[in-house]
Amino acid sequence: MRKVLYLGWIGFNNLGDEWMWQMFKALSEAHLKDDEHQVIPSLPHVEWKNVSQYDTIVLGGGSLIIPGYVDLVYEALELRRTIIVWGSGHDRLHQWAPSPDGQLMPEPANESADYRMKLKAVMDNSAYCGVRGPWTRAYVESLGALPQHLTISGDSAMLMNALNPIPAQQVEAIQDQQRTIGINWGTSYNRIYGGNEEQVEDALAETGRSLLKLGYKLHLYSVWGPDKEALTRLYHKLGLNENVTFDPKVYAAAEYVQMLSGFEATINLKLHASLLSAAANVPFVCIGYRFKSFDLMHGLDLSDWIISSDDPQSANKLLEKVQAAATCRESYISKLEQGRETAYQSLVTPFRERLF
Numbered sequence: 051m052r053k054v055l056y057l058g059w060i061g062f063n064n065l066g067d068e069w070m071w072q073m074f075k076a077l078s079e080a081h082l083k084d085d086e087h088q089v090i091p092s093l094p095h096v097e098w099k100n101v102s103q104y105d106t107i108v109l110g111g112g113s114l115i116i117p118g119y120v121d122l123v124y125e126a127l128e129l130r131r132t133i134i135v136w137g138s139g140h141d142r143l144h145q146w147a148p149s150p151d152g153q154l155m156p157e158p159a160n161e162s163a164d165y166r167m168k169l170k171a172v173m174d175n176s177a178y179c180g181v182r183g184p185w186t187r188a189y190v191e192s193l194g195a196l197p198q199h200l201t202i203s204g205d206s207a208m209l210m211n212a213l214n215p216i217p218a219q220q221v222e223a224i225q226d227q228q229r230t231i232g233i234n235w236g237t238s239y240n241r242i243y244g245g246n247e248e249q250v251e252d253a254l255a256e257t258g259r260s261l262l263k264l265g266y267k268l269h270l271y272s273v274w275g276p277d278k279e280a281l282t283r284l285y286h287k288l289g290l291n292e293n294v295t296f297d298p299k300v301y302a303a304a305e306y307v308q309m310l311s312g313f314e315a316t317i318n319l320k321l322h323a324s325l326l327s328a329a330a331n332v333p334f335v336c337i338g339y340r341f342k343s344f345d346l347m348h349g350l351d352l353s354d355w356i357i358s359s360d361d362p363q364s365a366n367k368l369l370e371k372v373q374a375a376a377t378c379r380e381s382y383i384s385k386l387e388q389g390r391e392t393a394y395q396s397l398v399t400p401f402r403e404r405l406f
Contacts, residue, residue, distance in 0.1 A: 052104065054078075054089045054406050057119060058110040061093040064323030066207060066275045069303045073397075074075035074136065080213075081401035094263040101126040106406045108134045109172075111206040113301060113342050115142030117165050123167040131176050134400050136224040137206035137393075139182030140189045141342040143241060154358060156185065156341060158192050170195035183339060183349030204393030205348055207325040210303065212394045230267040232316035232332070233258060234323035235284045236277025242339040244360030248339065250319075251280065253365040257397040260369050262291055269313065273306070273323050275358025285340070303329070315376040317368055321346060322359060328389070333375035333382040334366060350389040352382075 056074055060068045078089045092098035107126040113139050149155040180203030190196050204388045240247050258268055272281045278298040285296045311332040317322040321338045327334035336347050339359040347356040357367045
């Protein structure tokens with residue numbers, strides 16, 4: 051029996067990472083035979099750093115193409131273990147570099163020669179290499195580590211609709227929440243573009259007040275326990291309006307999708323809040339607070355719907371974009387459907403081809 055280690059930042063009640071692990075687990079249960087493979091997640095109580103005891107190492111969903119995780123996978127490679135890169139991405143903060151077409155692009159990465167060597171070896175020798183988005187691909191390429199077989203798989207959270215479709219009657223039950231805009235807010239402890247969450251929060255409050263004046267209802271929600279304090283501040287900045295719902299509870303992914311399905315559109319800080327909206331087929335505007343936000347949105351061909359957290363005109367742009375997203379619902383959902391299909395067809399590949 052082959053032992054398969056799934057690497058991810060799991061076991062810490064972070065919605066996105068737990069969600070992506072559940073998607074891998076679901077595909078494993080559908081495609082891998084119990085008497086041939088044992089899939090083991092890198093939970094805190096598991097001896098996952100001792101890679102010698104596993105036959106296959108999966109660099110899973112999340113921003114894991116970074117020093118530390120790459121070092122560990124390289125160690126497994128030296129032991130001749132099978133390597134799978136499964137929807138992994140890169141994330142960092144950086145300065146913006148100008149591009150000829152006027153798009154925001156990150157400055158070149160400055161990584162050590164040792165890390166570049168290990169990354170190239172891992173990428174070149176992976177049995178399957180699917181990365182989250184085009185910005186991750188460009189990061190890998192900038193370090194001279196781009197293999198011919200690398201593909202942009204999309205984020206593994208996009209698999210939810212394919213593996214766990216939401217029952218139609220559950221969606222219909224919440225359709226009375228029309229004219230509601232969902233707003234996800236939280237904290238990254240100021241590790242965001244611009245380095246000032248208070249300024250972004252104030253801009254978001256301004257956007258929210260404008261939406262209330264236009265007759266919308268607002269539903270404030272978080273996706274991580276520590277987000278509650280920031281969400282509470284935003285709620286108070288909106289004036290305790292009766293048309294604002296304050297919802298700091300952290301739900302399971304499927305419960306979020308059911309809740310969001312009745313909204314016209316959402317504005318989201320956290321990456322997986324946007325992916326929850328995508329799973330619910332609800333147009334969204336992404337607050338681009340880190341590299342990974344742009345990686346996701348460019349990968350879904352939705353770069354028009356991201357506003358950087360250091361944009362001085364963010365309040366006006368968020369207001370304009372969220373109304374436009376709701377108006378463009380049909381074309382927006384079409385792109386989400388394309389993204390889901392791409393993610394499924396790519397991320398199921400190592401299972402179909404029995405690469406584990």
